[in-house]
Amino acid sequence: MKLILTLFKRNLLIFLFLISLISFSSLSLSKHNAVVVTRHHLATEVGSKILQDGGNAFDAAISVAFALAVVNPSAGNIGGGGFALLYDANKKTIESIDYRERAPIKAKENMFLDEKDNVIKGLSTSSFLASGIPGTVDGMYQIHKKYGSVPISKLISPAVELAEKGFRLSKFQANYFNKNRDKFSKNPETKKIFVKKDMWKKGDLFKQKDLAKTLKRISKFGRDEFYSGETAKKIINYYKKNGGIFTQNDFLNYQSKFKPPLCSTFIDYDICSMSLPSSGGIVLSQSLNILENFDLTSYDHDSLNYNRLLTEAMRFSFADRSEFLGDADFNNFDISKITSKKYAKTLASIIKSSKSKVDIDSPGEYFTESEETTHFSIIDSNGNAVSNTYTLNTAYGSGIIAKGTGILMNNEMDDFSIKPGFPNFFGLVGSDANKVESKKAPLSSMTPTIVFQEGKPFLITGSPGGSTIISTVLQLLLNVLIFDMEIDEASIAKRIHHQWKPDILFIENEKKLEGIDKLGFDTIYRERIGETHSILFHENRYEGFADLRRPDGKAISVH
Numbered sequence: 001m002k003l004i005l006t007l008f009k010r011n012l013l014i015f016l017f018l019i020s021l022i023s024f025s026s027l028s029l030s031k032h033n034a035v036v037v038t039r040h041h042l043a044t045e046v047g048s049k050i051l052q053d054g055g056n057a058f059d060a061a062i063s064v065a066f067a068l069a070v071v072n073p074s075a076g077n078i079g080g081g082g083f084a085l086l087y088d089a090n091k092k093t094i095e096s097i098d099y100r101e102r103a104p105i106k107a108k109e110n111m112f113l114d115e116k117d118n119v120i121k122g123l124s125t126s127s128f129l130a131s132g133i134p135g136t137v138d139g140m141y142q143i144h145k146k147y148g149s150v151p152i153s154k155l156i157s158p159a160v161e162l163a164e165k166g167f168r169l170s171k172f173q174a175n176y177f178n179k180n181r182d183k184f185s186k187n188p189e190t191k192k193i194f195v196k197k198d199m200w201k202k203g204d205l206f207k208q209k210d211l212a213k214t215l216k217r218i219s220k221f222g223r224d225e226f227y228s229g230e231t232a233k234k235i236i237n238y239y240k241k242n243g244g245i246f247t248q249n250d251f252l253n254y255q256s257k258f259k260p261p262l263c264s265t266f267i268d269y270d271i272c273s274m275s276l277p278s279s280g281g282i283v284l285s286q287s288l289n290i291l292e293n294f295d296l297t298s299y300d301h302d303s304l305n306y307n308r309l310l311t312e313a314m315r316f317s318f319a320d321r322s323e324f325l326g327d328a329d330f331n332n333f334d335i336s337k338i339t340s341k342k343y344a345k346t347l348a349s350i351i352k353s354s355k356s357k358v359d360i361d362s363p364g365e366y367f368t369e370s371e372e373t374t375h376f377s378i379i380d381s382n383g384n385a386v387s388n389t390y391t392l393n394t395a396y397g398s399g400i401i402a403k404g405t406g407i408l409m410n411n412e413m414d415d416f417s418i419k420p421g422f423p424n425f426f427g428l429v430g431s432d433a434n435k436v437e438s439k440k441a442p443l444s445s446m447t448p449t450i451v452f453q454e455g456k457p458f459l460i461t462g463s464p465g466g467s468t469i470i471s472t473v474l475q476l477l478l479n480v481l482i483f484d485m486e487i488d489e490a491s492i493a494k495r496i497h498h499q500w501k502p503d504i505l506f507i508e509n510e511k512k513l514e515g516i517d518k519l520g521f522d523t524i525y526r527e528r529i530g531e532t533h534s535i536l537f538h539e540n541r542y543e544g545f546a547d548l549r550r551p552d553g554k555a556i557s558v559h
């Protein structure tokens with residue numbers, strides 16, 4: 001009965017949401033400018049060219065995703081996975097696609113532990129056991145099958161050309177390659193491509209011949225090339241030879257999945273984001289629900305009181321993430337328990353009744369019932385929108401390239417809770433809900449988000465940054481929706497991050513929060529928190545903004 005009620009409530013919300021979209025259909029039918037914003041100017045140019053040539057936002061997203069695999073190899077990928085939110089302006093529907101990596105069939109709960117149950121350093125991040133089965137190629141082909149309007153070979157061809165003819169490295173990229181030299185040098189294939197004897201410098205032409213050949217084969221033979229063709233064989237054999245556990249069935253069985261996004265309300269807005277196996281939308285929704293109980297407009301953006309509220313909302317939400325969340329195909333947890341307005345009200349009342357830091361020892365006790373990843377946002381002139389975040393996990397993933405493929409492989413297995421309570425690369429802890437299991441997806445923090453106002457895409461955003469992705473998106477939303485900032489100001493504003501454990505408030509350099517320590521918070525200053533690539537509807541047009549925290553990003557408006 002409880003299940004039926006939950007399903008009814010969920011469907012009712014989706015139904016009401018769709019009705020609101022339909023009632024404002026006339027608004028979104030009118031043509032407007034299109035915008036592409038990504039982490040790399042060449043990928044942005046690829047996407048905007050597709051739109052100029054008559055492709056839709058979905059075509060542009062596919063083309064951008066393949067191009068980023070070439071020009072932004074630290075996170076853009078075909079050897080990893082991710083999530084996208086897809087808004088179809090014609091049908092007025094929004095859905096998400098989960099093309100997250102899955103654990104290999106032979107994966108086991110204790111695979112990263114020694115005989116004494118101690119974590120073996122580096123095994124989940126830089127070994128042949130570190131990778132999940134990549135989902136990006138399947139994800140892009142699924143999106144194309146359902147939404148594409150341009151032949152996919154045309155969408156992959158800019159990536160082929162960039163890999164074959166090469167592109168000029170920016171200063172940032174050249175330095176980043178040099179910084180990761182040791183990591184690249186551990187694998188002969190990676191070393192061959194990414195290590196230069198005299199070090200890289202700005203303006204060097206960077207070619208990826210093997211990757212170009214792989215992309216050409218994919219373009220010619222389709223998604224099966226990656227999952228059962230020459231590419232699959234090359235990856236599986238190389239991994240087998242080097243102690244990995246990939247099998248043919250792992251690749252044959254891989255399937256990305258279309259899913260309903262997690263949609264909730266915040267003041268007058270409908271906010272849709274990613275649900276499990278990403279925790280992004282859930283933590284975002286829980287945090288916003290808590291904050292909705294306060295008169296947010298009465299606070300100053302940089303005040304101690306506002307930042308304390310923000311911190312406590314994050315702490316409660318991240319604590320519940322750690323305790324309860326994992327791939328929904330393997331756990332029965334009812335997420336409405338932590339995303340309900342009622343639960344948020346209870347948590348908000350605890351924050352209200354306390355003047356300093358709240359004790360959160362047992363998440364859920366109040367129930368009444370490398371900063372690497374990359375995000376791009378696209379809207380076309382018909383209002384179709386894509387919010388896509390995908391990743392190899394840490395910078396350049398595992399650093400392993402299977403011989404002859406040119407494909408950097410992910411190290412997403414580290415996003416599992418490899419031992420209960422043991423922090424992963426991002427310091428996140430997890431419970432049994434996120435333990436390693438065969439064919440399971442590791443819990444993610446990726447938060448591709450679309451905010452709707454009166455049924456029309458209003459704000460499209462997302463970020464890299466591991467666990468800080470969620471707090472970054474949360475603050476970008478609050479900056480726009482509560483503090484009326486324009487998209488540049490909202491993106492540039494300094495951020496904070498708290499993920500419950502470690503019990504530390506991270507503050508971006510230059511943000512002044514004097515007195516926060518007196519409220520009981522231990523603080524650490526960080527150079528950077530997140531990096532958003534967003535589009536905002538403002539004064540009758542869409543405006544894109546590529547975060548300035550790192551160079552090379554670009555937004556292009558197409559008329």
Ligand code: GLY
Pocket residue numbers: 373391392393394412415443444445446466467
């Ligand atoms: N690999 C980072 C994330 O998925 O959250």
